[in-house]
Amino acid sequence: MALPQRDFKQHNGHAVAIFGEVLADVFPDGSVLGGAPFNVARHLQAFGLHPVMITRIGQDELGRELLDEMQHLDMDTSGVQIDPVNPTGQVKVNITETGHEFDILPAQAYDYIHAGVTHMVTMATKPDLVYFGTLAQRNMESRLAVDNFLNYGTSPRFLDINLRDPWYDKHTVRRSLLRADIVKLNNEELATLVNMLRLPGRTAQEHAAALIKRFNLDLLLVTEGEEGGWVMDHVGDISTVNGAEPPKTFADTVGAGDAFASAFILGILKGWPADITLERANQFAAALCGVRGAAPSSADFYAPYKKAWQL
16 A cells, blocks of 8 residues: 655655644653654654644743744744633643543633644644644634645645534534545544544444545544554555554553654655655654653654664
8 A cells, every 4th residue: 555645755854744732741759741643753863854733822830842943853833823812722631540531721821823824834834734633623723824834725634623621513523524635533532523523434444434435534543552553545545553562661641642643644744655664653653652751852762763774
């Protein structure tokens, strides 16, 4: 299976416009900057691409911490909006025996991303790919902004479905799927969509094929945690990958799905075959489970992957 190609510029520095939330993942003993879109942006920056994060933060200490972190990582901050009223997003992370649970706070700055500013930044970026999720669409103002964001040109649209109770509904999910070309979700989220959208079929693969057909998708990527994952294209061809070797020291699974998404996006932009892309994405996601939070504290973490992948 070959991943979909859209005349990408074949060089390092592909522009990727990333729309969505920035969150401080608040652990019992401290906080770490996160949020799926920001996690993906950080990884893509480390891999040598040019992510432009379109988000909104508060005039508070967490907001200043974010800008400092982005500048430290040499990331483009042109898409970061400052909200004079609402705070930078926060989510409380509770570590359990089976993984982690999220308590996502309401009325955060990313709920009020400005549509006009979003449009201007996206047009200036001229992205090779655009990335968006579902959480940042829970408020009307940011829903209008994501509409403007997705109206840019013919760039492939990568939807990262993150279903977090109670912050999603059928309408938002359907709208997002209708605008997407490539969709990434985990096996539990696929099962949720089966019930929500009444997808026909008896197996996960049959459900995936029905989802692709109903929403005219190019590609559906399904992650299965420690079991690996698989991808199906629009004609039903499937590539699979088994679970990768776990890290020597396990920390948590926070951000593992975002690591998977970032490496998969990298593979799309670099023109890697589907099976190689899956293997590398799975390997990278597994390694991240040895890091506390959603991203490593040092760029050295990326060095062996950049060398092995010839980035």
